[in-house]
Amino acid sequence: MQSGRYDHYDEDDVRVRPSRRGSRPRSKLRPRHEDAVEGFVIAVDRGRYQVLVDGVVVTAVKSRNLGRKGIVIGDSVGLIGDVSGDPDTLARIVKQYPRRSVLRRTADDTDPVERVIVANADQLVIVAALAEPPPRPRLIDRCLVAAYDAGLTPILLLTKADLASPDELLALYGDLDVQIFITRIRDGEADGIEEVRRALSGKVTVLVGHSGVGKSTLVNALVPDASRATGEVNVVTGRGRHTSTSAVALPLPDDTGWVIDTPGVRSFGLAHIDVDKIIDHFPELLEGTSECPRACSHDEPDCGLDDFVASRSESQPHLRHRLDSLRRLLRSRSSEDDAPRT
Numbered sequence: 001m002q003s004g005r006y007d008h009y010d011e012d013d014v015r016v017r018p019s020r021r022g023s024r025p026r027s028k029l030r031p032r033h034e035d036a037v038e039g040f041v042i043a044v045d046r047g048r049y050q051v052l053v054d055g056v057v058v059t060a061v062k063s064r065n066l067g068r069k070g071i072v073i074g075d076s077v078g079l080i081g082d083v084s085g086d087p088d089t090l091a092r093i094v095k096q097y098p099r100r101s102v103l104r105r106t107a108d109d110t111d112p113v114e115r116v117i118v119a120n121a122d123q124l125v126i127v128a129a130l131a132e133p134p135p136r137p138r139l140i141d142r143c144l145v146a147a148y149d150a151g152l153t154p155i156l157l158l159t160k161a162d163l164a165s166p167d168e169l170l171a172l173y174g175d176l177d178v179q180i181f182i183t184r185i186r187d188g189e190a191d192g193i194e195e196v197r198r199a200l201s202g203k204v205t206v207l208v209g210h211s212g213v214g215k216s217t218l219v220n221a222l223v224p225d226a227s228r229a230t231g232e233v234n235v236v237t238g239r240g241r242h243t244s245t246s247a248v249a250l251p252l253p254d255d256t257g258w259v260i261d262t263p264g265v266r267s268f269g270l271a272h273i274d275v276d277k278i279i280d281h282f283p284e285l286l287e288g289t290s291e292c293p294r295a296c297s298h299d300e301p302d303c304g305l306d307d308f309v310a311s312r313s314e315s316q317p318h319l320r321h322r323l324d325s326l327r328r329l330l331r332s333r334s335s336e337d338d339a340p341r342t
Contacts, residue, residue, distance in 0.1 A: 033094045036078030042249040044073060049093060051077060056085035063094045071096060073247050073260055074119040074204060103150045103206060106269030109332040114272040118206045118247065118260050124152040125200075127209030127218065131164035136210055137172055141325040142268040143208055144178070148281040149273050152206075155199060156180045159214040161191070172318050176284060185214065190221045197222055197252065204249075204258045211264030219261045223250045226261075275333045282326050284319065285309075299327045 039051035039058060049060045049071060060079055062071055071077060071093060078095030099119045106114050124147040128135045140156065147154035156173055158166050161184040173180060179199060183192035200222070209215050219226050247262045270278070279289060279298055288308025289298070296303055305326075309319045 033078060033080055036080050036095050037083055038097070039077055039079050039083075040249075041071060041073050041075045041077060043246070044071065045246060049077075051079060051091070051093070053079065053083050053085070056083070058083045058085045058091050059089065060091040060093050063092045065094060066096060069096055070116060072116045072119050073249050074121055074206075075099070076120060101151050103146060103152060104272050105146060105265075106271040108267060108269040109271050109329075111269055111271050117208070117262060120204060121150075121152055121206045121260065122203040123155055123200070123205040124150070125155045125157050125205055125207045127157050127159060127207055127213050127215050128169065129160045129163075129210075129213040130158055130166055130169070131160055133210060133212050135169055137169070137321065138325065138328065139210060139265075139268055140169075140173070141322075142270060142329070145270055145273065145278065145281040145329070146268065148283075149270075149277075154178050155205075157196065157218070158182045159218060160184070162186055172321050175316060175318050183218065185217050185221055193218075193221045200252060200257045200259060201255055202257050204260065206260040206262060208262055208268075209264060211266065213264070215261060215264065219250065219259060222259055223252060225253075226250050270329065271333070275330065278329055278333070279326065282322055284316075285322060285326060297330065299330045 037053055039053040039060075041049055042052050042057070043050035047061060049062070051058045051060050058079065060077075060081075076097040076099075077093045078097065079091040080094050081091040082089040083091050101121055102119055103117045103121055103124060104114045105117060106112075124143065126140055126143040126147075128140055135158075144154050156169075156178050158169060158180065161182050166182050170180065181192055181196050181199070183190070183196065185191075185193070196218075207215050207219070247260060249258050249260045251258055273281075279285065285305060285308070288305045289296070291304030291307065292298065293302050293304075298305055305323055309323050312319055
């Protein structure tokens with residue numbers, strides 16, 4: 001072993017310079033950021049947030065002090081730093097203000113991870129095409145449950161009325177306490193759009209629907225400067241393409257209302273909703289639960305909903321569909337299949 005220039009030093013002679021970072025206890029005090037300015041999140045893309053501050057769109061990043069707290073479109077946040085909105089400037093989101101509503105979904109009914117779609121919305125417009133692709137009542141029912149659970153006012157909007165009659169869906173949902181609009185947008189002509197625009201006026205409204213139902217075409221009619229990409233439906237599968245790849249909030253012209261367009265969904269999981277509260281989101285069936293046995297699951301032989309629906313089947317035929325939809329949801333949450341009861 002070769003001798004080195006420091007061989008004459010003993011270990012006790014070595015002096016270690018203390019780390020400046022570790023020389024003082026970490027303070028639990030955090031800055032209050034009382035000078036933060038409030039903004040409205042209108043877009044999120046790979047860790048960058050577009051925030052509207054006093055009419056100016058500011059690019060921002062989330063501050064580390066927010067931890068794992070997620071920021072989504074519709075959030076009201078506090079920012080510090082450069083909020084001029086000038087090119088190549090960046091602000092920091094240091095506060096997330098309390099939300100008045102949260103729309104959530106999961107990948108399926110067994111997924112423990114919930115995904116927040118949008119915050120602080122007032123209304124949920126469920127967009128369904130009458131044809132190309134064909135309507136999916138089960139998805140509509142799931143979106144209705146999600147809207148009620150989030151405290152949002154649900155609206156059903158039927159597109160492509162030039163391709164098929166709305167009578168079948170009106171028979172299922174026309175008697176519910178849900179506003180329904182029917183639109184036809186084709187070759188530059190838009191029927192029914194003004195009625196929709198009035199319903200969205202002064203509100204924050206999120207649009208949800210299956211791929212290919214015409215959400216982007218609808219948004220372009222409501223917000224002419226939106227320039228949302230549109231696509232065609234596959235003639236073989238009957239499915240649409242995801243033309244909108246990310247959600248975005250768009251202002252209605254000459255109004256205080258906002259439209260939040262979201263990518264098309266193939267499923268809408270409800271694992272985040274307490275299974276015992278699902279019946280609460282079928283308000284037209286609640287009256288029938290008064291005859292249910294104690295701790296009724298609402299999917300058993302003695303359930304009082306069977307007699308309730310049977311006694312009203314002639315005057316309210318849609319109740320059979322709603323009861324079937326309720327029970328399908330309950331079974332999916334209990335990991336049972338959708339086979340008929342015995």
